[in-house]
Amino acid sequence: MKKILISTIALCSLLVLNSCTDLEENVLDEASATGLTDKQAADGNIAPVYARLPDIFQHTTYFAIQEISTDEAILPYRGGTDWGDNGIYVAMHQHTHTSTDPNLRNTWLLLTQGISRSITAINTLPTINDQNVKTYLAEARGMRAYYNMLLLDLFGVVFVKDDPQAVSTILRGEQALDYVKSELMAVEPELLTTVGPGRLTKGAVWGLLARLHLNAAVYRDRYATTFTFRPDDMDKVVEYCDKIINSGQYQLSRDYFSIFNSDNNANKELIFAVDQRAELNGHNRLAYFSLSGDQYPLPAFTGANGTDGPAITPDYYQTWATAYAPRDPASADPRFYKQNMTIPADSCMAAADFNMNRGILRGQQYGLIRVNGAFVRCGANYRVGRLFNVNRNRPTLPVNFTGKIDFTVAGSDYNTGYRVLKYEFSKKSVSGRNLGDADISIVRLADVYLMRAEAKLRKSNDAAGALADVNTVRASRTATTPPPALTSMNLDLLLRERGFELYWEMVRRTDLIRFGKYEDKWTEKTDANPQKRIFPIPQTAIDGASNLPGYLVQNPGY
Template sequence: MKKILVSSLALCGLLFLNSCTDLTENVLDESSVTGLTDKQAADGNLAPVYARLPDIFLHTNYFNLQEISTDEAILPYRGGTDWGDNGIYLAMHQHTSTSTDPNIRNTWQFLTQGISRALTAINTLPTINDPAAKVYIAEARGMRAYYNMVLLDLFGLVFAKDDAQGISEILRGEKALDYVRTEFLAVEPDLLTNVGPGRLTKGAVWGLLARLHLNAAVYRDRYATNFTFKPEDMDKVVEYCDKIINSGQYQLARDYFSIFNSDNNTNKELIFAVDQRAELNGHNRLAYFSLSGDQFPLPAFPAANGTDGPAITPDFYRTWVDTYAPRDPAAADPRFFKQNLNIPADSCVSANDFNMNRGILRGQQFGLIRVNGAFVRCGNNYRVGRLFNVTRNRPTTPVVFTERVDFTVAGSDYSTGFRVLKYEFSKKSSSGRNLGDADFSIVRLADVYMMRAEAKLRKSNDAAGALADVNLVRASRTASTPPPALTSMNLDLLFRERGFEFYWEMLRRTDMIRFGKYEGTWTEKSNNDRRKRIFPIPQTAIDGASNLPGYLVQNESY
C-alpha cells in the first residue's frame, strides 16, 4: 500500500537538536487522504520546506544576527523602556551574547527544522507518482544544503543525515564545506530555471556555490589570523558567477529601490529570495522595524506605526559622508536615499499617493498626522506634515533623527540614530503589520558581480577586472543619476562598496569576517575576540542532546 507523508510538522527531526520530545508527522495511507491527488501530495511535502524561510528572516532572527552584530546597525535601549529585552540586543552588538539568547535559539531552531522538513520531503516524494516529484526532491535536497550552509556560517557546523530514523552526523571545517558543496552539485542538474526567485533554481544554486567558495577560507579555519583564499576556490567563484551572468536570465535594476518594492517578486535582479507575497501570507516586518513610533506607513491603519528599532551606526554613516564629501551622499548616490514625499509641510495627499521616503532617513521627519488615534483628513485626503513624538507622550518634541546613537541615556532616546526604510510595506496589508509582500533577497545579480570582482582581486589582484564589475553595477542605476564611476579598486574599497550596495540585506557580518573587519572597533563595540565569529549553540539544544555525551559540543568561549 502506497503511503503519503503529510507535512504538517511540529519538528524535532534532527533528533534531540530542538529540545523537543516527539515527532508529530502524520503518515496516512491512500484510503485516508480522500481527494488528495499526487500533485497535491507533492506540493504539500515541498511547501513546508520553504515555509521556514520567512521565520528565519524575521527581523529579530537572522537580521539581528547578521546586522546588529556589525558596524552597520545598532539597537539601543530606547527611552529606557523599549527594546531592553534583558540586554540581548546590546550584547549582540558588543559580541557578548550567550547561549541563552532567545533570538539565537529561534534562528537555530528554524534552521534545524528546515533541515528536518527537507529530509521528510526527500524521503517521501519518491513514493508519490507525480512528474514534479523529481524536481521537488532536488529542491528539498538543495534547501537542506542551504539551511546547512547558513548553520555553517552562523554556528560553524552542519548536520548530515539521510535516514529519517537515524542520528545526524555533525560536520565542521573542511568536511562541512565539502558536504554542502556536494549537495548543491548533486541537485543542480534537476533544478528548473523558470520558476521565479522564491524557489531554488539552477541560478540560485550557482549563486550559493559562488558564495560558498568565496567564504571557504573562513569555513575551513574559522579563527585564523589571516584567511587563505585558495586560487581554485576563486576560480569556482568566477565560474559560477559567469554562469549566472551569461545565462541572460537576470538583469540589474535601473531603479535601486525597486529591488525592495512590494512587487519585487518579478524583479529580474532577484535570483533567490524569501517569497513574501501577500497571497502566501508574507510577513516582512523590516519595513517598519527601524521607523519612529510616530511614523505610519499606511493611511488605512492608524495603529500600525514604527517600533523605534535599530539605527545605522555613525561609523557606517561616515563611510558614505567621507566617500562623497563635500557632496551630500543623498545627492551623490541613489542607493542612499529616495525622496517620495515631494510636498511642503502641512500638505494633503490621497491614500494612493502617500509613499514614505526610502533608504537612510535623517533629520526632521514628515508623515501622516495623527490626533486622538486617527489621521487628520483634508476631505478625502490625508494631512501630511512635521512629525512629533506624540506616541511617546512628548507632543512638543519633533521626530528628528540624529547621527548620534549609542548606549548612553542621551544616545538611546527615541529619535537617536539615522533610520533605514529600504523595504516597501505592502498596501495589501489587512492590519498594517501583516502581509509585508516585499521579498527578501538571498542572492541577487549585483552580488554576483561583486563576488566575481572580489574573486578576481583575491586570486590575481586583477584590479582592472574588479573595477569593471563594480562600475557596471553602479552605472546600471539609471532611473536617477547613477553614482560616479570609481577610478581604482582594492579590497578595502570593495568592502566599502558592498556596504553601500547591500546595507540592511543580512550580508554584513559574513562580509566583515571575510574581509578581516569583524574584530574592529565601532560605536559601543570593542570586543576583538576571534571566537565570536560564530554564535553559541543554544543551551536548549545542548541540553536536548544530553543523553548522547559529547554529541553536541558548545562552540569555543561560550
C-alpha cells in the same frame, strides 16, 4: 502513507537539535486527506520545505544576528525601556552574547526544522507518482544544503542525515564545507530555471556555490589570523558568477529601491528570495522595524506604525559621508536615499499619492498626522506634515533623526540614529505592519557582480577587472542619476561598496569576517575575540543532547 506535513517524530529524530515542544504540527496522511491528487500530494510535500524561510528572515532572527552584530546596525534601550529584552540586542552588538540568547535559539530551531522538513520530503516524494517529483526532490535536497550552509556560517556545524529515524552526523570545518558543496553540485542538473526567485533554481544554486567558495577560507580555518583564499576557490566563484551573468536571465534594476518594493517578485535582479507575496501569507516586518512610532506608512491602517528599533551606526554613516564629501550622499548615490514626498510643512495628499521616502532617513520626518487614533483629513485627502513624538508622550518633540546613537541615556532616546526604510510597506497587508509582501533577497545579481570582483582581486589582484564589475553595478541605477564611476579598486574599497549596495540585507557579518574586520572597533563595540566569529550553539540544544556525551560540543569561547 503520503505525508503532507512533517511529523513531530520526524522533527525529534533530527536528534536533539532542538526541543520538540515548540515544533508540533499536524500530520496529514492518505486517511485524513482523502481525494488528494498526486500533484497535490507532491506540492504538499515540497511546500513545508520552504515554509519557515519567512520566519528565518524575520527582523528578530537572522536579521538581528547578521546585522546588529555589525557596524551597520545598533539597537539601544529606546527611552531606557523599549527594546530592552534583557539586554540581548546590546549584547549582540557588543559581542557579549551567550548561549541563552533567544534570537540565536530561535534561528537555530528554524534552521534545524528546515533540515527536518527537507529530509521528510526527500523520503516521501519518491512514493508519489507526479511529473514534478524529480525537480521537487532536487529542491528539497538543495534546501537541506542551504539550511546547513547557514548553520555552518552561523554556528560552525552541519547535520548529515538521510533516514528520518537515524542519528545525524555532525560535521565541522572542511568536512562540513565539502558536504554542503557536494550537495549543491549534485542537485544543480535537476533544477529548473523558470520557477521564480522564491524557489531553488539553477541560478540560485550557482549563487550559493559562489558564496560558499568565496567564504571557504573562513569555513576551513575559522580562527585564522589571516585567511588563505585558494586560487581554485576563487576560480569557482568566477565560474559560477559567469554562469549567472551569461545566462541572460537576470538583469540589474534601473531603480535601486524597486528591488525591495512590495511587487518585487517579478524583479529580474532577484535570483533567490524569500517569497513573501500577500497571497502566500508572507510576514516581512523589515519595513517597520527601524521607523519611529509616529511614522505611519499607509493611510488605510491607523495602527501600522514603526517601532523605533535599530538605526545605522555613526561609523557606517561615516563611510558614506567620507566617500562622497563634500557632497551629501543622498544627492550623490541613489542607493542611499529616495525622496518620494516633496511637500511643504503642512499639506493635503490623496491616499494613492502618499508614499514614504526610502533608504537612510535623516533629520525631520514628515508623514500622516494622527490624532486620537485617526488620521487628520482634509476633505477626501489626508493631512501630511511635520511629525512629533506623540506616541512617546512627547508631543512637542519633533521626530528628528540624529546621527549620534549609542548606549548612553542621551544616545538611546527615540530620535537617535538615522533609520532605514529599504523594504516597502505592503499596500495589500491585512494589518499594514505585518504580513508584508516584498520578497526578501537572498541572492541578487548585484551581489553576483561584487562576488566576482572580489574573487578577481583575491586571486590575481585583478583591480581592473574588479573595478569594471563594481562600476557595472553602479552605472546600472539609471532611474535617477547613478553614482559616479570609481577610478580605482582594492579590497577596502570593495568592502565599502558592498556596504553601500547590500546594507541591511543580512550579509554584513559574513562580509566583515571574510575581510578580517569583525574584530574591529565600532560604535559601542570593542570586543576583539576571534572566537566570536561564530555564535554559541544554543544551550537548549546542548542540554537536549546531554544523553549522548560528546555528541554536540559547544563552540570555543562559550
